[in-house]
Amino acid sequence: MQRQSATQTMVRMLFLCLVFSCSLASAGGNENGDQDQVARDMIRVLNAYVVYKMGQYESAFEQYLELAEEGSRQGMLNVANMYAQGQGVEQNQEKAFQWYLRAADSGDSISMVEVAMAYEEGRGTVLDKNEALRWYRRAAEAGNSDARWRLGKSLYDEGRMAEGLCLIRLAAVDGGQPSAQQFLSALGPGTGPENKLPRSRCLPSGS
Numbered sequence: 775m776q777r778q779s780a781t782q783t784m785v786r787m788l789f790l791c792l793v794f795s796c797s798l799a800s801a802g803g804n805e806n807g808d809q810d811q812v813a814r815d816m817i818r819v820l821n822a823y824v825v826y827k828m829g830q831y832e833s834a835f836e837q838y839l840e841l842a843e844e845g846s847r848q849g850m851l852n853v854a855n856m857y858a859q860g861q862g863v864e865q866n867q868e869k870a871f872q873w874y875l876r877a878a879d880s881g882d883s884i885s886m887v888e889v890a891m892a893y894e895e896g897r898g899t900v901l902d903k904n905e906a907l908r909w910y911r912r913a914a915e916a917g918n919s920d921a922r923w924r925l926g927k928s929l930y931d932e933g934r935m936a937e938g939l940c941l942i943r944l945a946a947v948d949g950g951q952p953s954a955q956q957f958l959s960a961l962g963p964g965t966g967p968e969n970k971l972p973r974s975r976c977l978p979s980g981s
């Protein structure tokens with residue numbers, strides 16, 4: 775009960791901060807209409823998250839689905855996650871993939887990685903290594919450190935060691951990606967993050 779009470783207190787504080795932000799945006803006039811809508815959407819996402827953390831998965835799913843259908847990236851990602859895990863809805867990897875893909879197409883880099891992994895594993899879609907690499911690359915270009923690690927490791931294993939190490943270093947330095955850091959440490963001196971190459975050399979244009 776104490777943990778739940780502390781969580782509820784924190785959520786109330788976050789909620790009040792968001793309400794205050796929303797009020798400021800509204801006070802600014804019509805030019806801040808977009809900011810006002812963003813603040814309202816954040817409040818709705820937070821509310822869905824609170825419901826989810828309370829274990830009310832069906833209600834959380836409904837709230838996330840409503841947001842997703844309105845174009846919210848967070849809504850799409852969470853709907854996909856809940857389909858994938860079977861929380862609040864019957865588990866369905868195909869529907870999970872479809873929502874990950876929609877979120878990825880809207881620019882969400884976490885969803886891009888999920889799409890890549892789905893293609894890599896044939897989970898909810900066809901097995902397609904080339905598509906997996908394409909999505910890892912797209913997520914890497916968006917700055918996702920997990921994608922940089924996965925793409926870098928794939929290139930390294932293919933024998934494209936310079937390109938692979940460059941991406942792995944980016945993942946380790948910029949994103950603090952644990953697997954990338956451990957990989958570089960295992961390689962020994964001269965391959966660590968301190969020897970990072972220019973960014974322009976890290977993202978290959980071809981597969």
